[in-house]
Amino acid sequence: MSRIRLGMIGGGNDAFIGGVHRIASRIDDRYELVAGALSSTAEKSRASGAALGLDPARCYGDFAEMAAAEAARPDGVEAVSIVTPNHVHYPAAKAFLDHGIHVICDKPLTATAEDAQAMEQAVASSDALFILTHNYTGYPMMRQARAMIAAGEIGQVRLVQAEYPQDWLTDTLENEGVKQAEWRTDPARSGAGGSVGDIGTHAYNLACFVSGLRGAELAADLHSFGAGRTLDDNAHVMLRFDGGARGMLWCSQVAPGNENGLKLRIYGEKGGLEWKQEDPNYLWFTPHGEPPRLIRRMGAGATDPANAVSRIPGGHPEGYLEGFANIYTEAADAIRAVQSGTARDDAMGVLPGITEGVAGMAFIRACVASSQQNAAWVAL
Amino acid sequence: MSRIRLGMIGGGNDAFIGGVHRIASRIDDRYELVAGALSSTAEKSRASGAALGLDPARCYGDFAEMAAAEAARPDGVEAVSIVTPNHVHYPAAKAFLDHGIHVICDKPLTATAEDAQAMEQAVASSDALFILTHNYTGYPMMRQARAMIAAGEIGQVRLVQAEYPQDWLTDTLENEGVKQAEWRTDPARSGAGGSVGDIGTHAYNLACFVSGLRGAELAADLHSFGAGRTLDDNAHVMLRFDGGARGMLWCSQVAPGNENGLKLRIYGEKGGLEWKQEDPNYLWFTPHGEPPRLIRRMGAGATDPANAVSRIPGGHPEGYLEGFANIYTEAADAIRAVQSGTARDDAMGVLPGITEGVAGMAFIRACVASSQQNAAWVAL
């Protein structure tokens, strides 16, 4: 199959996530990066593009110009990756969706609830695919866990314990010129959620993806420990799910010693599952009354849903980039499928999209609203 | 020093905790078990006592008889261990405290708030010591952690994450004739708290002991997953401490795969600490911006507060019984000290006593009250 012609919005400077998207798109050789609005000016964009081997003529100063120009080319981009700060997600996505160009967008969906609603409409009005890179859902063992729960291997789910501690904002780096810290602690660029938006949404999304549950309501206690910080850098959240399961979610950017400690534990009437993002090739399965079993990627007990998104034999660890690549590769399959006439929803499969994006925004909104009401329950 | 003459109330049948107390009292050879009201009748008590090598004449049918008889003997018990179900704690303790006999009592303090208040008065009216076996505070690495925090090694505490998952009530064993399950799920014998009383109090006590913080208020979502179960078998709790620290506490008896998964993580402005009860000889210390360090019992980095309650060199694991024995041995020291004229408070040192018992009851009460108000904040 020919490679998909890909453009990128943002990701031109030292931004961590732009490079991640590019590697993820290359791992399975399904994309070719051909254009970009990588930075805020055409000049900077060309400089960034040159380093990536892009044709200078296809390095644009802004996404609107790019969308128009690329849509007009016979060899224009088929899809774009949007890897900007959150407040740019919506306008950029809309520009391409309106031209029928598929969008792969970083999370959270948008910075504001208004934008989220608008995004939902933009997606609804377009024939193009909208994929949200909730990349942790791409880890093979998360596919394994989801399939096991769906198959009833732990019985009806009772408890969902999710956490995502980090430590990088323990000190107020936003006052020390660290760009990542600046925009992620700035409500204008990040939205109303700090840690809940940046990492809480990941944990919540993964919890729902794996458990198969939908959140019903939550009670949240958000706090900013960093002096002068507006957005939350720590959140304690109690969760109630449709159907009666309960849970907790803790996300933090001020927990020293934790890098990206995303961890998910789900317990049902018959057993439990436990997984940590930092050691992603291992899934603990604890059938009640039996010895805990360690299911390893491509090892005994791992089944099709996990094996299908694995590349190499067990014992040779795959990591974050491979999990991210799974989203890209499935997106490529989906793009080719809709190009061949498959219905958009059918093409999406388990890929996270607008629905998950809206759910994530609802999570952020509910967290902030609950916290403002001293942790009262707020519907999701 | 001569051994302390010890009596035991409860612990006569197959009760897990009676045997634990007896072993704990023997490990450092500071006690001699000489009398008991081990069971609910004199006959059963004598049978249980015979197995322990007790003089039949000192095997009593009830604690009141025993208190009177032993107080009258020149060689009567100096102290008693109370290892009954919770609702017996108060009357039994009072019987001995009133005779000036020292009491070592299992937790939680009592089954009801009324009893707790009465217990507080009974202790205040007596010259005898009252020690509550919050045994996890006896683990060397918990002493280490407490000392490190007190010394400022992690800076001002921001976050306290405590959890204590178990799985033994995943099924409704109380309907299958399992005695432990029967009384622990029975409000009449356990009190208003299920998991919050049985294990939540342990987690809360340990969190306060190590962090040096006092709880200010909490919001709790208690639930019974077991069909027909009255008391909570799972609790999600959000915590706020005096001084601004926040935390979460999760305790559960329905989380398959977890045996006694008590875990404590505390984060401050400068670093963090992490500890798991099931691997108690290890303490993670994560100074912010430095590689995590593993402090091992009696190993490099372990200091006096831990080493003083260790018996054997590093790499030879001590366990639950040794931690429990530390409480007993310090109690023996305290008893001998008050017998020599030391003031009761001075003698107690870091031993948990009535204050911690009352705090634990307040925790249970607040959890239940909060949950009844749909997780509203309730003062501690």
Place this chain on the structure above:
Amino acid sequence: MSRIRLGMIGGGNDAFIGGVHRIASRIDDRYELVAGALSSTAEKSRASGAALGLDPARCYGDFAEMAAAEAARPDGVEAVSIVTPNHVHYPAAKAFLDHGIHVICDKPLTATAEDAQAMEQAVASSDALFILTHNYTGYPMMRQARAMIAAGEIGQVRLVQAEYPQDWLTDTLENEGVKQAEWRTDPARSGAGGSVGDIGTHAYNLACFVSGLRGAELAADLHSFGAGRTLDDNAHVMLRFDGGARGMLWCSQVAPGNENGLKLRIYGEKGGLEWKQEDPNYLWFTPHGEPPRLIRRMGAGATDPANAVSRIPGGHPEGYLEGFANIYTEAADAIRAVQSGTARDDAMGVLPGITEGVAGMAFIRACVASSQQNAAWVAL
């Protein structure tokens, strides 16, 4: 059952192992320490005995005097624990065995091959029991592993990988006045083996105990890294067992970071087992082609041989002292059994005794001999 009257030879000063034996003897309340030749003079012995609450009249200046005196008493010791440096094991044991007093002796059996042979004869000539405290065989999960292998759960054993790294002799502490380092690096007191005698024997004994195999021959490369050190502080050993299994054994006292890193891995045609002494409540079972299973002490999958030597429920860790206590408790059972007429061999059960002691001496001798021949194979 009444407690066994116990004496102790050695263990009077700050010696680590004397205290361990005393605690181990107390945990299950089967012994009463009543006499001792705790130190090298009567005066020191009385001082040590006073601290332990012994009758001064039964604190002896040497083991010969003690053996004679205690044998003459109607309430004399029924058994003695020998916890001296290795070169005293034989004469002390013989003194008591000759009086029909049971002996519980620390390992290795003796300092020299001559003494070992003499010990074998002394045991053969006596009716008393001789128990060698290869205490690691007392860990519940080692009993579990042994039973699983005996039951064929991993199929015929192919590989036995044993190791026991420590780091305490990384520096030459024997030149800095550290008593433990002095005698353990002194051939006159320790015998011909350094690390192979002190810890290699433990690893070898455990490997044989669990696998059920007998060593056939070995090739060993012993080395002293500590400057001026005579005895080996590191040993690399290749093993061949009767029946065709092979293995490796590494023991070291100069491997920084390792405390008592005894680890055993055994692989058969159908599966494997893995265990580490520092985390003794866990046993990995890896049936070939299935997910690894974690068997926990008193947890699912743990069976009678392990549960019978466990005291408390799963998730509350037992440790080194409890494993050691299992040897003492089984020794008490064995002593009472022979006193009741049971044949000595029948009473021993799985307790390590003279046979294991002789095998350990053969291991040391073969290691030293092989190393002197540049790691040629030497029969065991």
Place this chain on the structure above:
Amino acid sequence: MSRIRLGMIGGGNDAFIGGVHRIASRIDDRYELVAGALSSTAEKSRASGAALGLDPARCYGDFAEMAAAEAARPDGVEAVSIVTPNHVHYPAAKAFLDHGIHVICDKPLTATAEDAQAMEQAVASSDALFILTHNYTGYPMMRQARAMIAAGEIGQVRLVQAEYPQDWLTDTLENEGVKQAEWRTDPARSGAGGSVGDIGTHAYNLACFVSGLRGAELAADLHSFGAGRTLDDNAHVMLRFDGGARGMLWCSQVAPGNENGLKLRIYGEKGGLEWKQEDPNYLWFTPHGEPPRLIRRMGAGATDPANAVSRIPGGHPEGYLEGFANIYTEAADAIRAVQSGTARDDAMGVLPGITEGVAGMAFIRACVASSQQNAAWVAL
């Protein structure tokens, strides 16, 4: 920088390692796969090439034809990856080296000692680079460990403990039609070493790479547990290094539960290092007398040599493919450097090449020779 035009020899069928090389070459976007002799016939090669998007005209039936044709093209391959069974390595490499085309070759170097010698000459006679994919040297934490040892952080090295257990040949898969098992157990295609050639060479190479030591001699006990298997499936090896360090190496393909359990522990006079391939983002550093420290990829304590070969922040695990990609990316740098006039040795940096290949062959030869002499010492 423009991408390097790459060809591939082998890797056309379901071979695990061909796909790995292709992904590794893509991750950092430094190569473009343009030609191949992917299978043993032109037809199969074209089929495989089609799946990879190769021009059918550049899909060759054998490497000789390909070398001639590509060398003649102005846009011919600049480098080739050789991912065939071992016995093809030499003739294929020679064909390209003779045309000045750079070679990236899978390990071990060759199947026979004769071929190894010939390969050495072919490399010496060529101006092209020869890179051997000892990919484990590409893991960031292995770079970290090497740099720390070179900087003296653990003092002079005393001990090197290496192991690489697998379990995939526990059963005799070679009799059940498993292709990987067939050629890897066939001396004609694999050479004289079974497990020692396939995985022992990896462990030995890594041990030398990290420690900075050269092997002096070894004593090896090789064995085939699989019925009817000619080549070793398990090897126990004792090592002596130049300068006096000693070590052990165990590799096995019959150790159930182990996938790719490559593990390296190195101990010096001042500290130790420990690393496991299956959890590659962690490096334990154990300075003697201090608490063990966990150095994490891109985390505190990780330095330039590791960070320079890392792509993403700490806590987002990199894995096997990224480590492999580091070899490819450094090879790309080296190729561009020699094309710009840098001397070949200077361009190689720490990349494994012919020297390491020859050392690996010496290791295999010595293992086999030693084992044939009943584990006598054989010089390396």
